[in-house]
Amino acid sequence: MRKLSGVRLPHAKDTAAKPFTALPVPEKVLIPMSMHMGAPCTPTVKLRQTVTVGETIGTSEAAFSADIHASVSGTVTAIPDYRLPNGNVCKAVEITSDGQQTPFPDITVPSYTDRAGFLAALRRSGAVGMGGAGLPAHIKLDPKQKIDQLLVNAAECEPYITADDRIMQEHPLTILAGIRRIMDVLDIPECAIGVEENKPEALRVLHEAAEKDPAITLVPLPPVYPQGAEKVLIYHITGRIVPAGKLPADVGVLVMNVTSIYFLETYFTTGMPLVSRGVTVDGEAVKAPQSLIVPIGTPVRCLLEAAGYEEEKVARLIAGGPMMGQSLPSADVPVTKTMNAVLALGPAPERRTTACIRCGRCLRACPLRLCPTELEKAYERRDAARLKELEIGLCMLCGCCSYVCPANRPLAESHALAKAFVRKEGQ
Amino acid sequence: MATRLPIKPAPHLRDELTTQKIMLLVMAALVPAAMSGIIRFGWRAAFLMVFCIAVSMGTEGICRMLMKREQTIQDGSAALTGLLLALNLPVTLPLWAAGVGCVFAIAVVKQLFGGLGQNFANPAITARVFLMLSLTSDMTNWILPRGKTLYFGYDAVSAATPLVNTDVSLQDLFWGAHGGCIGETCVAALLFGGMFLIFLGLVSPAIPGAYLGSFALCVLVYSGGDFHEMFYQLMAGGLMLGAFFMATDYVTSPVTTLGRILFGIGCGVLTFLIRYFGSFPEGVSLAILLMDILTPYLDRLTMPRPFGAAGKGDAA
Structure with missing residues (x-):
């Protein structure tokens, strides 16, 4: 069987032998109501309400959604509008911890007899x-x-x-x-x-x-x-x-x-719902990379502190990996259900962007055999027909093309914009 | 850490290779051939190289300035064009002619079409063909390097290239002890430089492999299995320089591997046809120029089918 292409990256798996340790419970957590694909949740708690670990604080009528639970025990101190790093706005629930981590008393081990019961419990x-x-x-x-x-x-x-x-x-x-x-x-x-x-x-x-x-x-x-x-x-x-x-x-x-x-x-x-997760904390601005078990909603800053970050060295904060991760606007951003890593990186090396020299590296790197340089040119012309012909819809924004490009073309970025453009044109 | 950090699009990691590094590494790969040219043809060869690089870079800078575009001298592509063109000139060529070649390569072939990445044909090749057609006698005024010893200065003893005067030994061809352009005579140096580029992954072996392979096959078949003729033809003239350094120019060769193989075969067959049946003794530059023009079509023809593309059945 043929192998699809891709790129060989430096692994930098510094924490592979570093066992998970639990991060001390933070003073406050901020839990966004949208940490999943699908409809955002609506908060089900009120200001000054006390909550316990595992208690539902957000839910949605929509089938395509996932409930949200308190990750610390304490008091709801704010329910602000919150701008996610991806630009969308949703409600968020701020809980000030009482430090007790009292579990929700009604938690029971779910039982089911069939597939429907299993899925209902999972929901x-x-x-x-x-x-x-x-x-x-x-x-x-x-x-x-x-x-x-x-x-x-x-x-x-x-x-x-x-x-x-x-x-x-x-x-x-x-x-x-x-x-x-x-x-x-x-x-x-x-x-x-x-x-x-x-x-x-x-x-x-x-x-x-x-x-x-x-x-x-x-x-x-x-x-x-x-x-x-x-x-x-x-x-x-x-x-x-x-x-x-x-x-x-x-x-x-x-x-x-x-x-x-x-x-x-x-x-x-x-029976304990999703209230915490394992997060890798690493990057060149971190002295002691860590594997941490973190309550959902913990500010990223607490994780960086636990890993001994050098504040003046941090120029970029990334949630997730360096290839597809989301750039964070500040260290106050909370850990979400999907955040598997927090990377504190130094400034990006200076690189000069030149015209495409047609070296073909992006074509050879693309695992889905797309033609990134042609896609970029088609997007610059806003040519929706050509973008579709080149199968822009297949691009998964893995970033291989940008990674290998010696001309430093922002290929993956252009593809993300092109995908949105084609979607809009199609309407 | 600033309270507001910049939001940057992914990926946040980049490979270290840059356009400038590629250009410098290709120039580095040409150093053995350039050295050989200096040893064989004397200091004027070195002077011509420096002159061509300087004129090319100067032309690039002035063009960008006149067009009010971002300055691109530092990307190294103009310097590389200058060096390549110098290596494609006879050492006796008057300076003004070399200068005209450089200006033509950069101003007409490259910048008029939009600069780096936009030119339809390799600037150095096109300039060489241009000089060849307009100054045929100056461009074919070969001198014989004096044996295999260090030789400074040259005399006016003219000599034909081994493509016209076919009594050069294979050994002399390999080490470059014969008449020809500054950088094309020493096969050993060119092979070394070419291997260096392939080893670094800067040049895919598809083009030189298909080019030399198809050419050798044509000669072998035409000459009825004469291996001496095959090796002679492979090493004579500008074939090695063309196959490793000119045909492989990224901008003017296909981006797909299959396209590159077809491109190489096209170059090989055309070179054979021009050398054996054309009115020019040398066909490398014309063959590459013709194939350069076909490159967009080869790309279109050989574009890979995206993985799992809709409505076309199984891939791979």
């Missing part, structure tokens, strides 16, 4: 895809198509990030139990776990844990970015091609991030 857990996309889990795990293979995305192909890696090293049995649970409920006969080869320890412990279950195979993947991109992962593990505009379920596979599966299993064994 209340606030589970979303924790690898970055934030698709509500009860939507993802409710495919209409027949699924014959569950793929666990544990590639973690971005530099620095080790949140998935640490979960795998520390909780292989929980992950395996979660996989089994999903396979049983959704009646999926087979499962493959895709892990990049640069995580030998995770591969070792998972191998030991998975040995007893013949339906679960472990697939080491070459450490080429973006190995964890859904279409790339599916192709490299199963050889199936997800056609443009189709979902993985259309080719009979269901892809789920490994940390999401870990959370799902802990939820079904403890």
Whole structure:
């Protein structure tokens, strides 16, 4: 089978051997009502109301949404409008912690007898895809198509990030139990776990844990970015091609991030909704990179402090990896359900942008065989027809083209704008 | 840390290779050929190179200034054009002619079409063809380097290139002890530089491989399996310089690998046809120039199909 292309990046997995430690409970958390794909939640709490850990503070009528829960016990001190780093505005709930972390008294271990009951319980857990996309889990795990293979995305192909890696090293049995649970409920006969080869320890412990279950195979993947991109992962593990505009379920596979599966299993064994997550804290402006378990809504500043950041060195803050991560406007931004890493980086090296020299590197780097330089030119002309002809819709904004471009062209940025442009033109 | 940090689009990580570095590395790869030219043809060769680089950069700077565009001298592409053109000139060429060539390459072929990345044909090749057509006798005034020793200064003993005068030994061809342009005679130096570029991943082996391969095959078939003739033709004239340094110019060669192979084959076949059946003794520059013009079509023809593109069945 042919391999899709991509780029070899410096791994910088500094925290691969750094066990998760719990961050002390912050004084205040700010929990945005939109941390998932789909409809934002409406706050269900009032000012000065006391809340406990795991209590629902936001919900939505819409099916395509995920509930939101208090991550600390304390008092609701504000419900402001909040501008997300991506520019959208939603409500947010600020909770001032009482330091007690009292769990919500009504928490019970969810029980279910069928698929519908399982999905209903999942819906209340606030589970979303924790690898970055934030698709509500009860939507993802409710495919209409027949699924014959569950793929666990544990590639973690971005530099620095080790949140998935640490979960795998520390909780292989929980992950395996979660996989089994999903396979049983959704009646999926087979499962493959895709892990990049640069995580030998995770591969070792998972191998030991998975040995007893013949339906679960472990697939080491070459450490080429973006190995964890859904279409790339599916192709490299199963050889199936997800056609443009189709979902993985259309080719009979269901892809789920490994940390999401870990959370799902802990939820079904403890009943505690999604109120905290593992975050990698790293970057050149950080002295002691950390793997931290953090309450959702904790200001990024608290994580940076725990990792001994050098304030004057920080020029860029990134939520997520350096290839696809979201640039943050300040250290006051809260940790969300999908934030697997916080990177404190120095200033970007000075690079001069020149005209495209047609070296062809972007074409060779693009895992989906698009032609980034032609796409950029078509967008500059605002040529929607040509953009569609070049399949702009397929671009997943992985950033390989920008990464390799010697002329420093902002290719991925242009593609993001072009995608929005084509969507608008199509209306 | 500032309270407001800049929001930057992803990716936040970039590779270290830049346009300028590429140009400088290609110039570095030409150093062995340039050295050989200086050793074989004397200090005037070095002077011509410096002169051509200076005139090219000057022309680039003035053009950008006149057009009120961003200055681009520092990207190194003009310097590279100057060096390449100098290596494509006979050492006896009058300075004014070399200067005209540089101005033509930069002002007409490159900047009139929009500068770096926009030119339809390689500036150095086009300038060489231009000089060849307008100053044929000056451009073919070859002198014989004196043996294989260091030789400073030159005398007016004219000599034909080995493409006309075919009694040069293969060994002399390989080490460059024969008449020709400054930078084209020493096959060893050009191969070394070419390998250096391929090793660094700056040049894909597709073009030189297809070019030299198809040319060799044509000669072999035409000569009825004469390997001496094949090696002779491969090493004589400007073929090595053209295949590794001129045909591989990013701007004027296809971006797809299949396109590059077709481009190389086209160059090889055309070079063969011109050398054997044309009225010019040398066909490299004309062959590359013709293929440069076909590049946009080759690109269109060979654009890869996007992975999973709609309505076209299975990919890969």
